[in-house]
Amino acid sequence: MELLEKLAILADAAKYDVACTSSGAKRSNTADDTLGNAVRGGICHSFTADGRCVSLLKILLSNNCAYNCEYCVNRKSNDIKRAAFTPREAAYLTMEFYKRNYIEGLFLSSAVIGSPDNTMELIIKTVKLLREDLGFNGYIHIKAIPGTDRKLIEKAGNLVDRMSVNVELPSRKSLLLLAPEKKPEDVFRPMKLIYEGISEEGKAVKRRFVPAGQSTQMIIGATPDTDHDILGLSEKLYGSYKLKRVFYSAYIPVVQSSKLPVVIRPELRREHRLYQADWLLRFYGFKVNELLDARSRDLNMDLDPKCDWAIRNLSFFPVEVNTADYLELLRVPGIGINSARKIIQARRTHRLDFDNLKKMRVVMKRAKYFITCNGRMQKGLRFEQEYVKTSLLLSENSLYEQLSIFGDHGNGV
Amino acid sequence: MLIFLHDGSSEGVFTCVYNAFESKDKPGQILNADMTSQNLLDSYVYFAPDHKKADQLYKAAGCRISSAAQDLIYTVSLSCEPDAGGSIFNYLDICFKKGTGYVFAYGEEAILKAWQIRNNVMTEYHRYLGFLRFKKIGQEVYYAPYEPRNNLNLLLAEHFSDRMKNEKWIIHDKTRNKAVIYDLEKYFEVPFIGRDKDSILLEDDRFEKLWKEFLESVTISERTNYRLQLNNMPKRYRKYMTESI
Numbered sequence: 001m002e003l004l005e006k007l008a009i010l011a012d013a014a015k016y017d018v019a020c021t022s023s024g025a026k027r028s029n030t031a032d033d034t035l036g037n038a039v040r041g042g043i044c045h046s047f048t049a050d051g052r053c054v055s056l057l058k059i060l061l062s063n064n065c066a067y068n069c070e071y072c073v074n075r076k077s078n079d080i081k082r083a084a085f086t087p088r089e090a091a092y093l094t095m096e097f098y099k100r101n102y103i104e105g106l107f108l109s110s111a112v113i114g115s116p117d118n119t120m121e122l123i124i125k126t127v128k129l130l131r132e133d134l135g136f137n138g139y140i141h142i143k144a145i146p147g148t149d150r151k152l153i154e155k156a157g158n159l160v161d162r163m164s165v166n167v168e169l170p171s172r173k174s175l176l177l178l179a180p181e182k183k184p185e186d187v188f189r190p191m192k193l194i195y196e197g198i199s200e201e202g203k204a205v206k207r208r209f210v211p212a213g214q215s216t217q218m219i220i221g222a223t224p225d226t227d228h229d230i231l232g233l234s235e236k237l238y239g240s241y242k243l244k245r246v247f248y249s250a251y252i253p254v255v256q257s258s259k260l261p262v263v264i265r266p267e268l269r270r271e272h273r274l275y276q277a278d279w280l281l282r283f284y285g286f287k288v289n290e291l292l293d294a295r296s297r298d299l300n301m302d303l304d305p306k307c308d309w310a311i312r313n314l315s316f317f318p319v320e321v322n323t324a325d326y327l328e329l330l331r332v333p334g335i336g337i338n339s340a341r342k343i344i345q346a347r348r349t350h351r352l353d354f355d356n357l358k359k360m361r362v363v364m365k366r367a368k369y370f371i372t373c374n375g376r377m378q379k380g381l382r383f384e385q386e387y388v389k390t391s392l393l394l395s396e397n398s399l400y401e402q403l404s405i406f407g408d409h410g411n412g413v
Numbered sequence: 414m415l416i417f418l419h420d421g422s423s424e425g426v427f428t429c430v431y432n433a434f435e436s437k438d439k440p441g442q443i444l445n446a447d448m449t450s451q452n453l454l455d456s457y458v459y460f461a462p463d464h465k466k467a468d469q470l471y472k473a474a475g476c477r478i479s480s481a482a483q484d485l486i487y488t489v490s491l492s493c494e495p496d497a498g499g500s501i502f503n504y505l506d507i508c509f510k511k512g513t514g515y516v517f518a519y520g521e522e523a524i525l526k527a528w529q530i531r532n533n534v535m536t537e538y539h540r541y542l543g544f545l546r547f548k549k550i551g552q553e554v555y556y557a558p559y560e561p562r563n564n565l566n567l568l569l570a571e572h573f574s575d576r577m578k579n580e581k582w583i584i585h586d587k588t589r590n591k592a593v594i595y596d597l598e599k600y601f602e603v604p605f606i607g608r609d610k611d612s613i614l615l616e617d618d619r620f621e622k623l624w625k626e627f628l629e630s631v632t633i634s635e636r637t638n639y640r641l642q643l644n645n646m647p648k649r650y651r652k653y654m655t656e657s658i
Contacts, residue, residue: 007627007630008626011630035577039542043542044543046543046654050632100549100655101547266636345518345519350519
C-alpha cells in the first residue's frame with residue numbers, strides 16, 4: 001500500500017482522539033546532531049476545517065484491532081479498510097514533517113495488534129527509532145495500551161514526553177456495557193504505573209520520565225452518565241493520579257449498535273461547558289461540588305459554569321477590585337487568570353476604576369455585576385439575583401449566533 | 414512638531430529614544446523613515462543607528478529598571494506600530510522617574526500602551542512559530558517565506574536556531590525583504606537580493622502532498638466549523654502555508 005493511502009486511513013482512524021496538544025515540556029536542543037526542542041506552552045501548527053488545533057502528527061500505528069468495543073470505529077467486526085505503518089515509516093514521516101515546521105512532534109496510538117504487549121512493543125520500537133537512531137528531540141505523546149506489562153510502561157515512559165490511557169467512559173457500568181474487553185482495572189493500572197514512575201522521578205533533579213505528565217479522554221453523550229459523574233471522575237484523576245489534562249469528546253456515532261444511543265447531533269455545547277468547568281477545577285480553585293450538587297447533576301447549558309455559580313452565590317459578591325486577593329478575583333465572571341494577575345500588578349501604584357479595567361481587557365459585560373471599584377458598583381445596575389441572571393442570559397444568548405465558541409478545546413495546546 | 418526618524422531596526426529605534434532623552438527639544442513622535450511621508454508643518458531629524466547609544470539605552474533599562482522592562486522595550490522596537498519609538502520613550506521616562514514599581518502600572522496610559530504593543534508583537538510571533546512553513550530547496554536548505562506585520566526575523570531565528578540546529582535554513586520576511594540565514598553555526602540577517610521577488614522556483618515536494626492528505630483525514634466532518642478555524646488561523650497567515658496553497 002502507498003504511504004499516502006496508509007496515512008489517510010491511519011490519520012482518519014486517529015481523529016477522534018482529541019488530546020492533540022504539545023504542552024507541558026520545555027527542552028532545548030543541546031546536542032549538536034539532534035533535531036527539535038519542546039516549548040512549555042505548546043504550539044499550534046494548523047487548524048482543520050472543524051476548527052481544531054493540529055499540533056502533532058496524530059496517527060495510529062495500525063487500525064487492525066483484536067478488540068470489539070461497541071463505540072469504536074476500529075472494532076474487529078466493523079467492515080473497514082485496514083492498514084499499518086512500519087515503525088520506520090512512522091518515524092520517517094515525523095522527521096520530515098517536523099523539518100518543514102508542520103508539527104511539534106508525534107502522537108502515536110494504535111489498535112490492539114494481537115495483544116496489548118505486542119502493540120506496546122511496536123510503539124516503543126517506533127519511538128526508540130526516533131529518539132536513538134534519528135536523533136529526534138521534539139515532542140512525543142503515546143498511548144499506553146490498557147493491559148500492558150509494567151516493564152513496557154516503564155521503558156516507554158523514559159522515551160516520551162507524555163503518556164495517556166483513555167478512560168473512555170466515566171463509569172464502570174458504562175464501560176462494561178460498551179467495552180467489555182476493557183476492564184476498568186486495565187485502564188487504571190497503567191495510569192497508576194505512570195503516576196508512580198513520575199513520583200519516583202520527581203525526587204531526581206532532572207525528570208525524564210514522561211516530563212509532560214499524563215492525560216486521558218472521556219466520551220460524552222454515549223451513555224447516561226451525568227456531568228457530575230464526569231467531572232467527579234476528573235477531579236479524582238487530577239487529585240490521585242496527578243493527571244495534567246482530561247479531554248472530553250462529544251460522542252459522534254461512527255458505528256451502528258443497539259447498545260448505543262441514537263445521536264443526531266453531537267453534544268458540542270455540553271462538551272464546551274465541560275471544558276469550561278474543567279478549567280475552573282484546575283486553575284480557579286473550584287470544586288465539583290460547588291459547581292454541581294445533588295439537585296443539579298448537569299451543567300447549565302445557557303450560562304457558563306462560573307456565571308452560573310456566581311448567580312447562585314451572590315453572597316460572595318460584590319468583590320472589591322482594589323483589595324480582593326487573587327483567588328477572590330478569580331471567582332469573578334469576566335476576570336480570568338491574566339486579568340487577575342494584571343489587576344494585582346496594576347493596583348500597586350494605582351487605585352483602579354471601571355475605565356482602567358475596561359482598558360485592561362477585563363470582560364466588563366460579565367464582571368460589572370459582581371464587582372465594586374473603590375466601594376462603588378457601576379451606576380444603573382441592580383444587585384439582585386433575578387436581574388443579574390436575566391441580564392447575563394440576554395447578553396450571552398445574543399452572542400451564541402456571533403461566536404463559534406464550541407470545540408475551543410482544540411486550542412488547548 | 415519635532416519628529417525623529419529611524420531606519421526601522423531596533424538599533425535605529427533605540428538610538429532615537431536615546432537622543433530624545435539627551436535632547437532639550439523632545440520629539441512628538443519617533444517614526445520609521447521609510448514609512449513616513451514628510452509634510453511641511455513638522456520638522457524632521459533622521460538618526461542613523463548608533464550601536465553604542467542603542468546598547469547604552471538597552472542596558473540602562475535593564476539595570477535601572479528591570480529585565481522585564483528590558484525585554485519589553487526590545488519587543489516594542491520590533492513592532493509595526495508607527496510611533497513604537499515614542500511609546501518606548503514614554504514608558505522609560507515614567508519608569509526612570511518613578512521607579513521599578515511602575516513596570517506593570519497598567520493604570521498609567523503610557524505603560525498600558527507599551528504592554529499592548531508588546532503583546533501584539535508576541536501574538537504574531539507565537540502564531541508564526543506554528544504557521545511558518547519550510548520548503549526544502551535543493552538538497553539541503555529549508556526556505557520559509559512569510560509576510561509579517563512586525564519585524565519578527567530575529568525572534569524566529571532564535572527559536573529555529575535551537576530547534577533546527579543541524580539543518581541549514583533561510584527565513585525570508587517578504588514585507589521588509591530581509592532574510593535571516595542560518596549556516597549550521599550562527600544566523601545573520603541580510604537584505605534579500607533576488608532577481609525577482611518570486612524567482613525562487615520551488616520544486617513540488619512529496620511531503621506537501623502527504624501533509625495535505627493528513628489534514629483532510631484528521632478533520633471530523635460532523636464538526637465542521639469554518640468560523641472557528643478562521644478565528645484561530647486568520648487568512649493573512651495562510652498565504653505561504655502549504656495546506657492553503
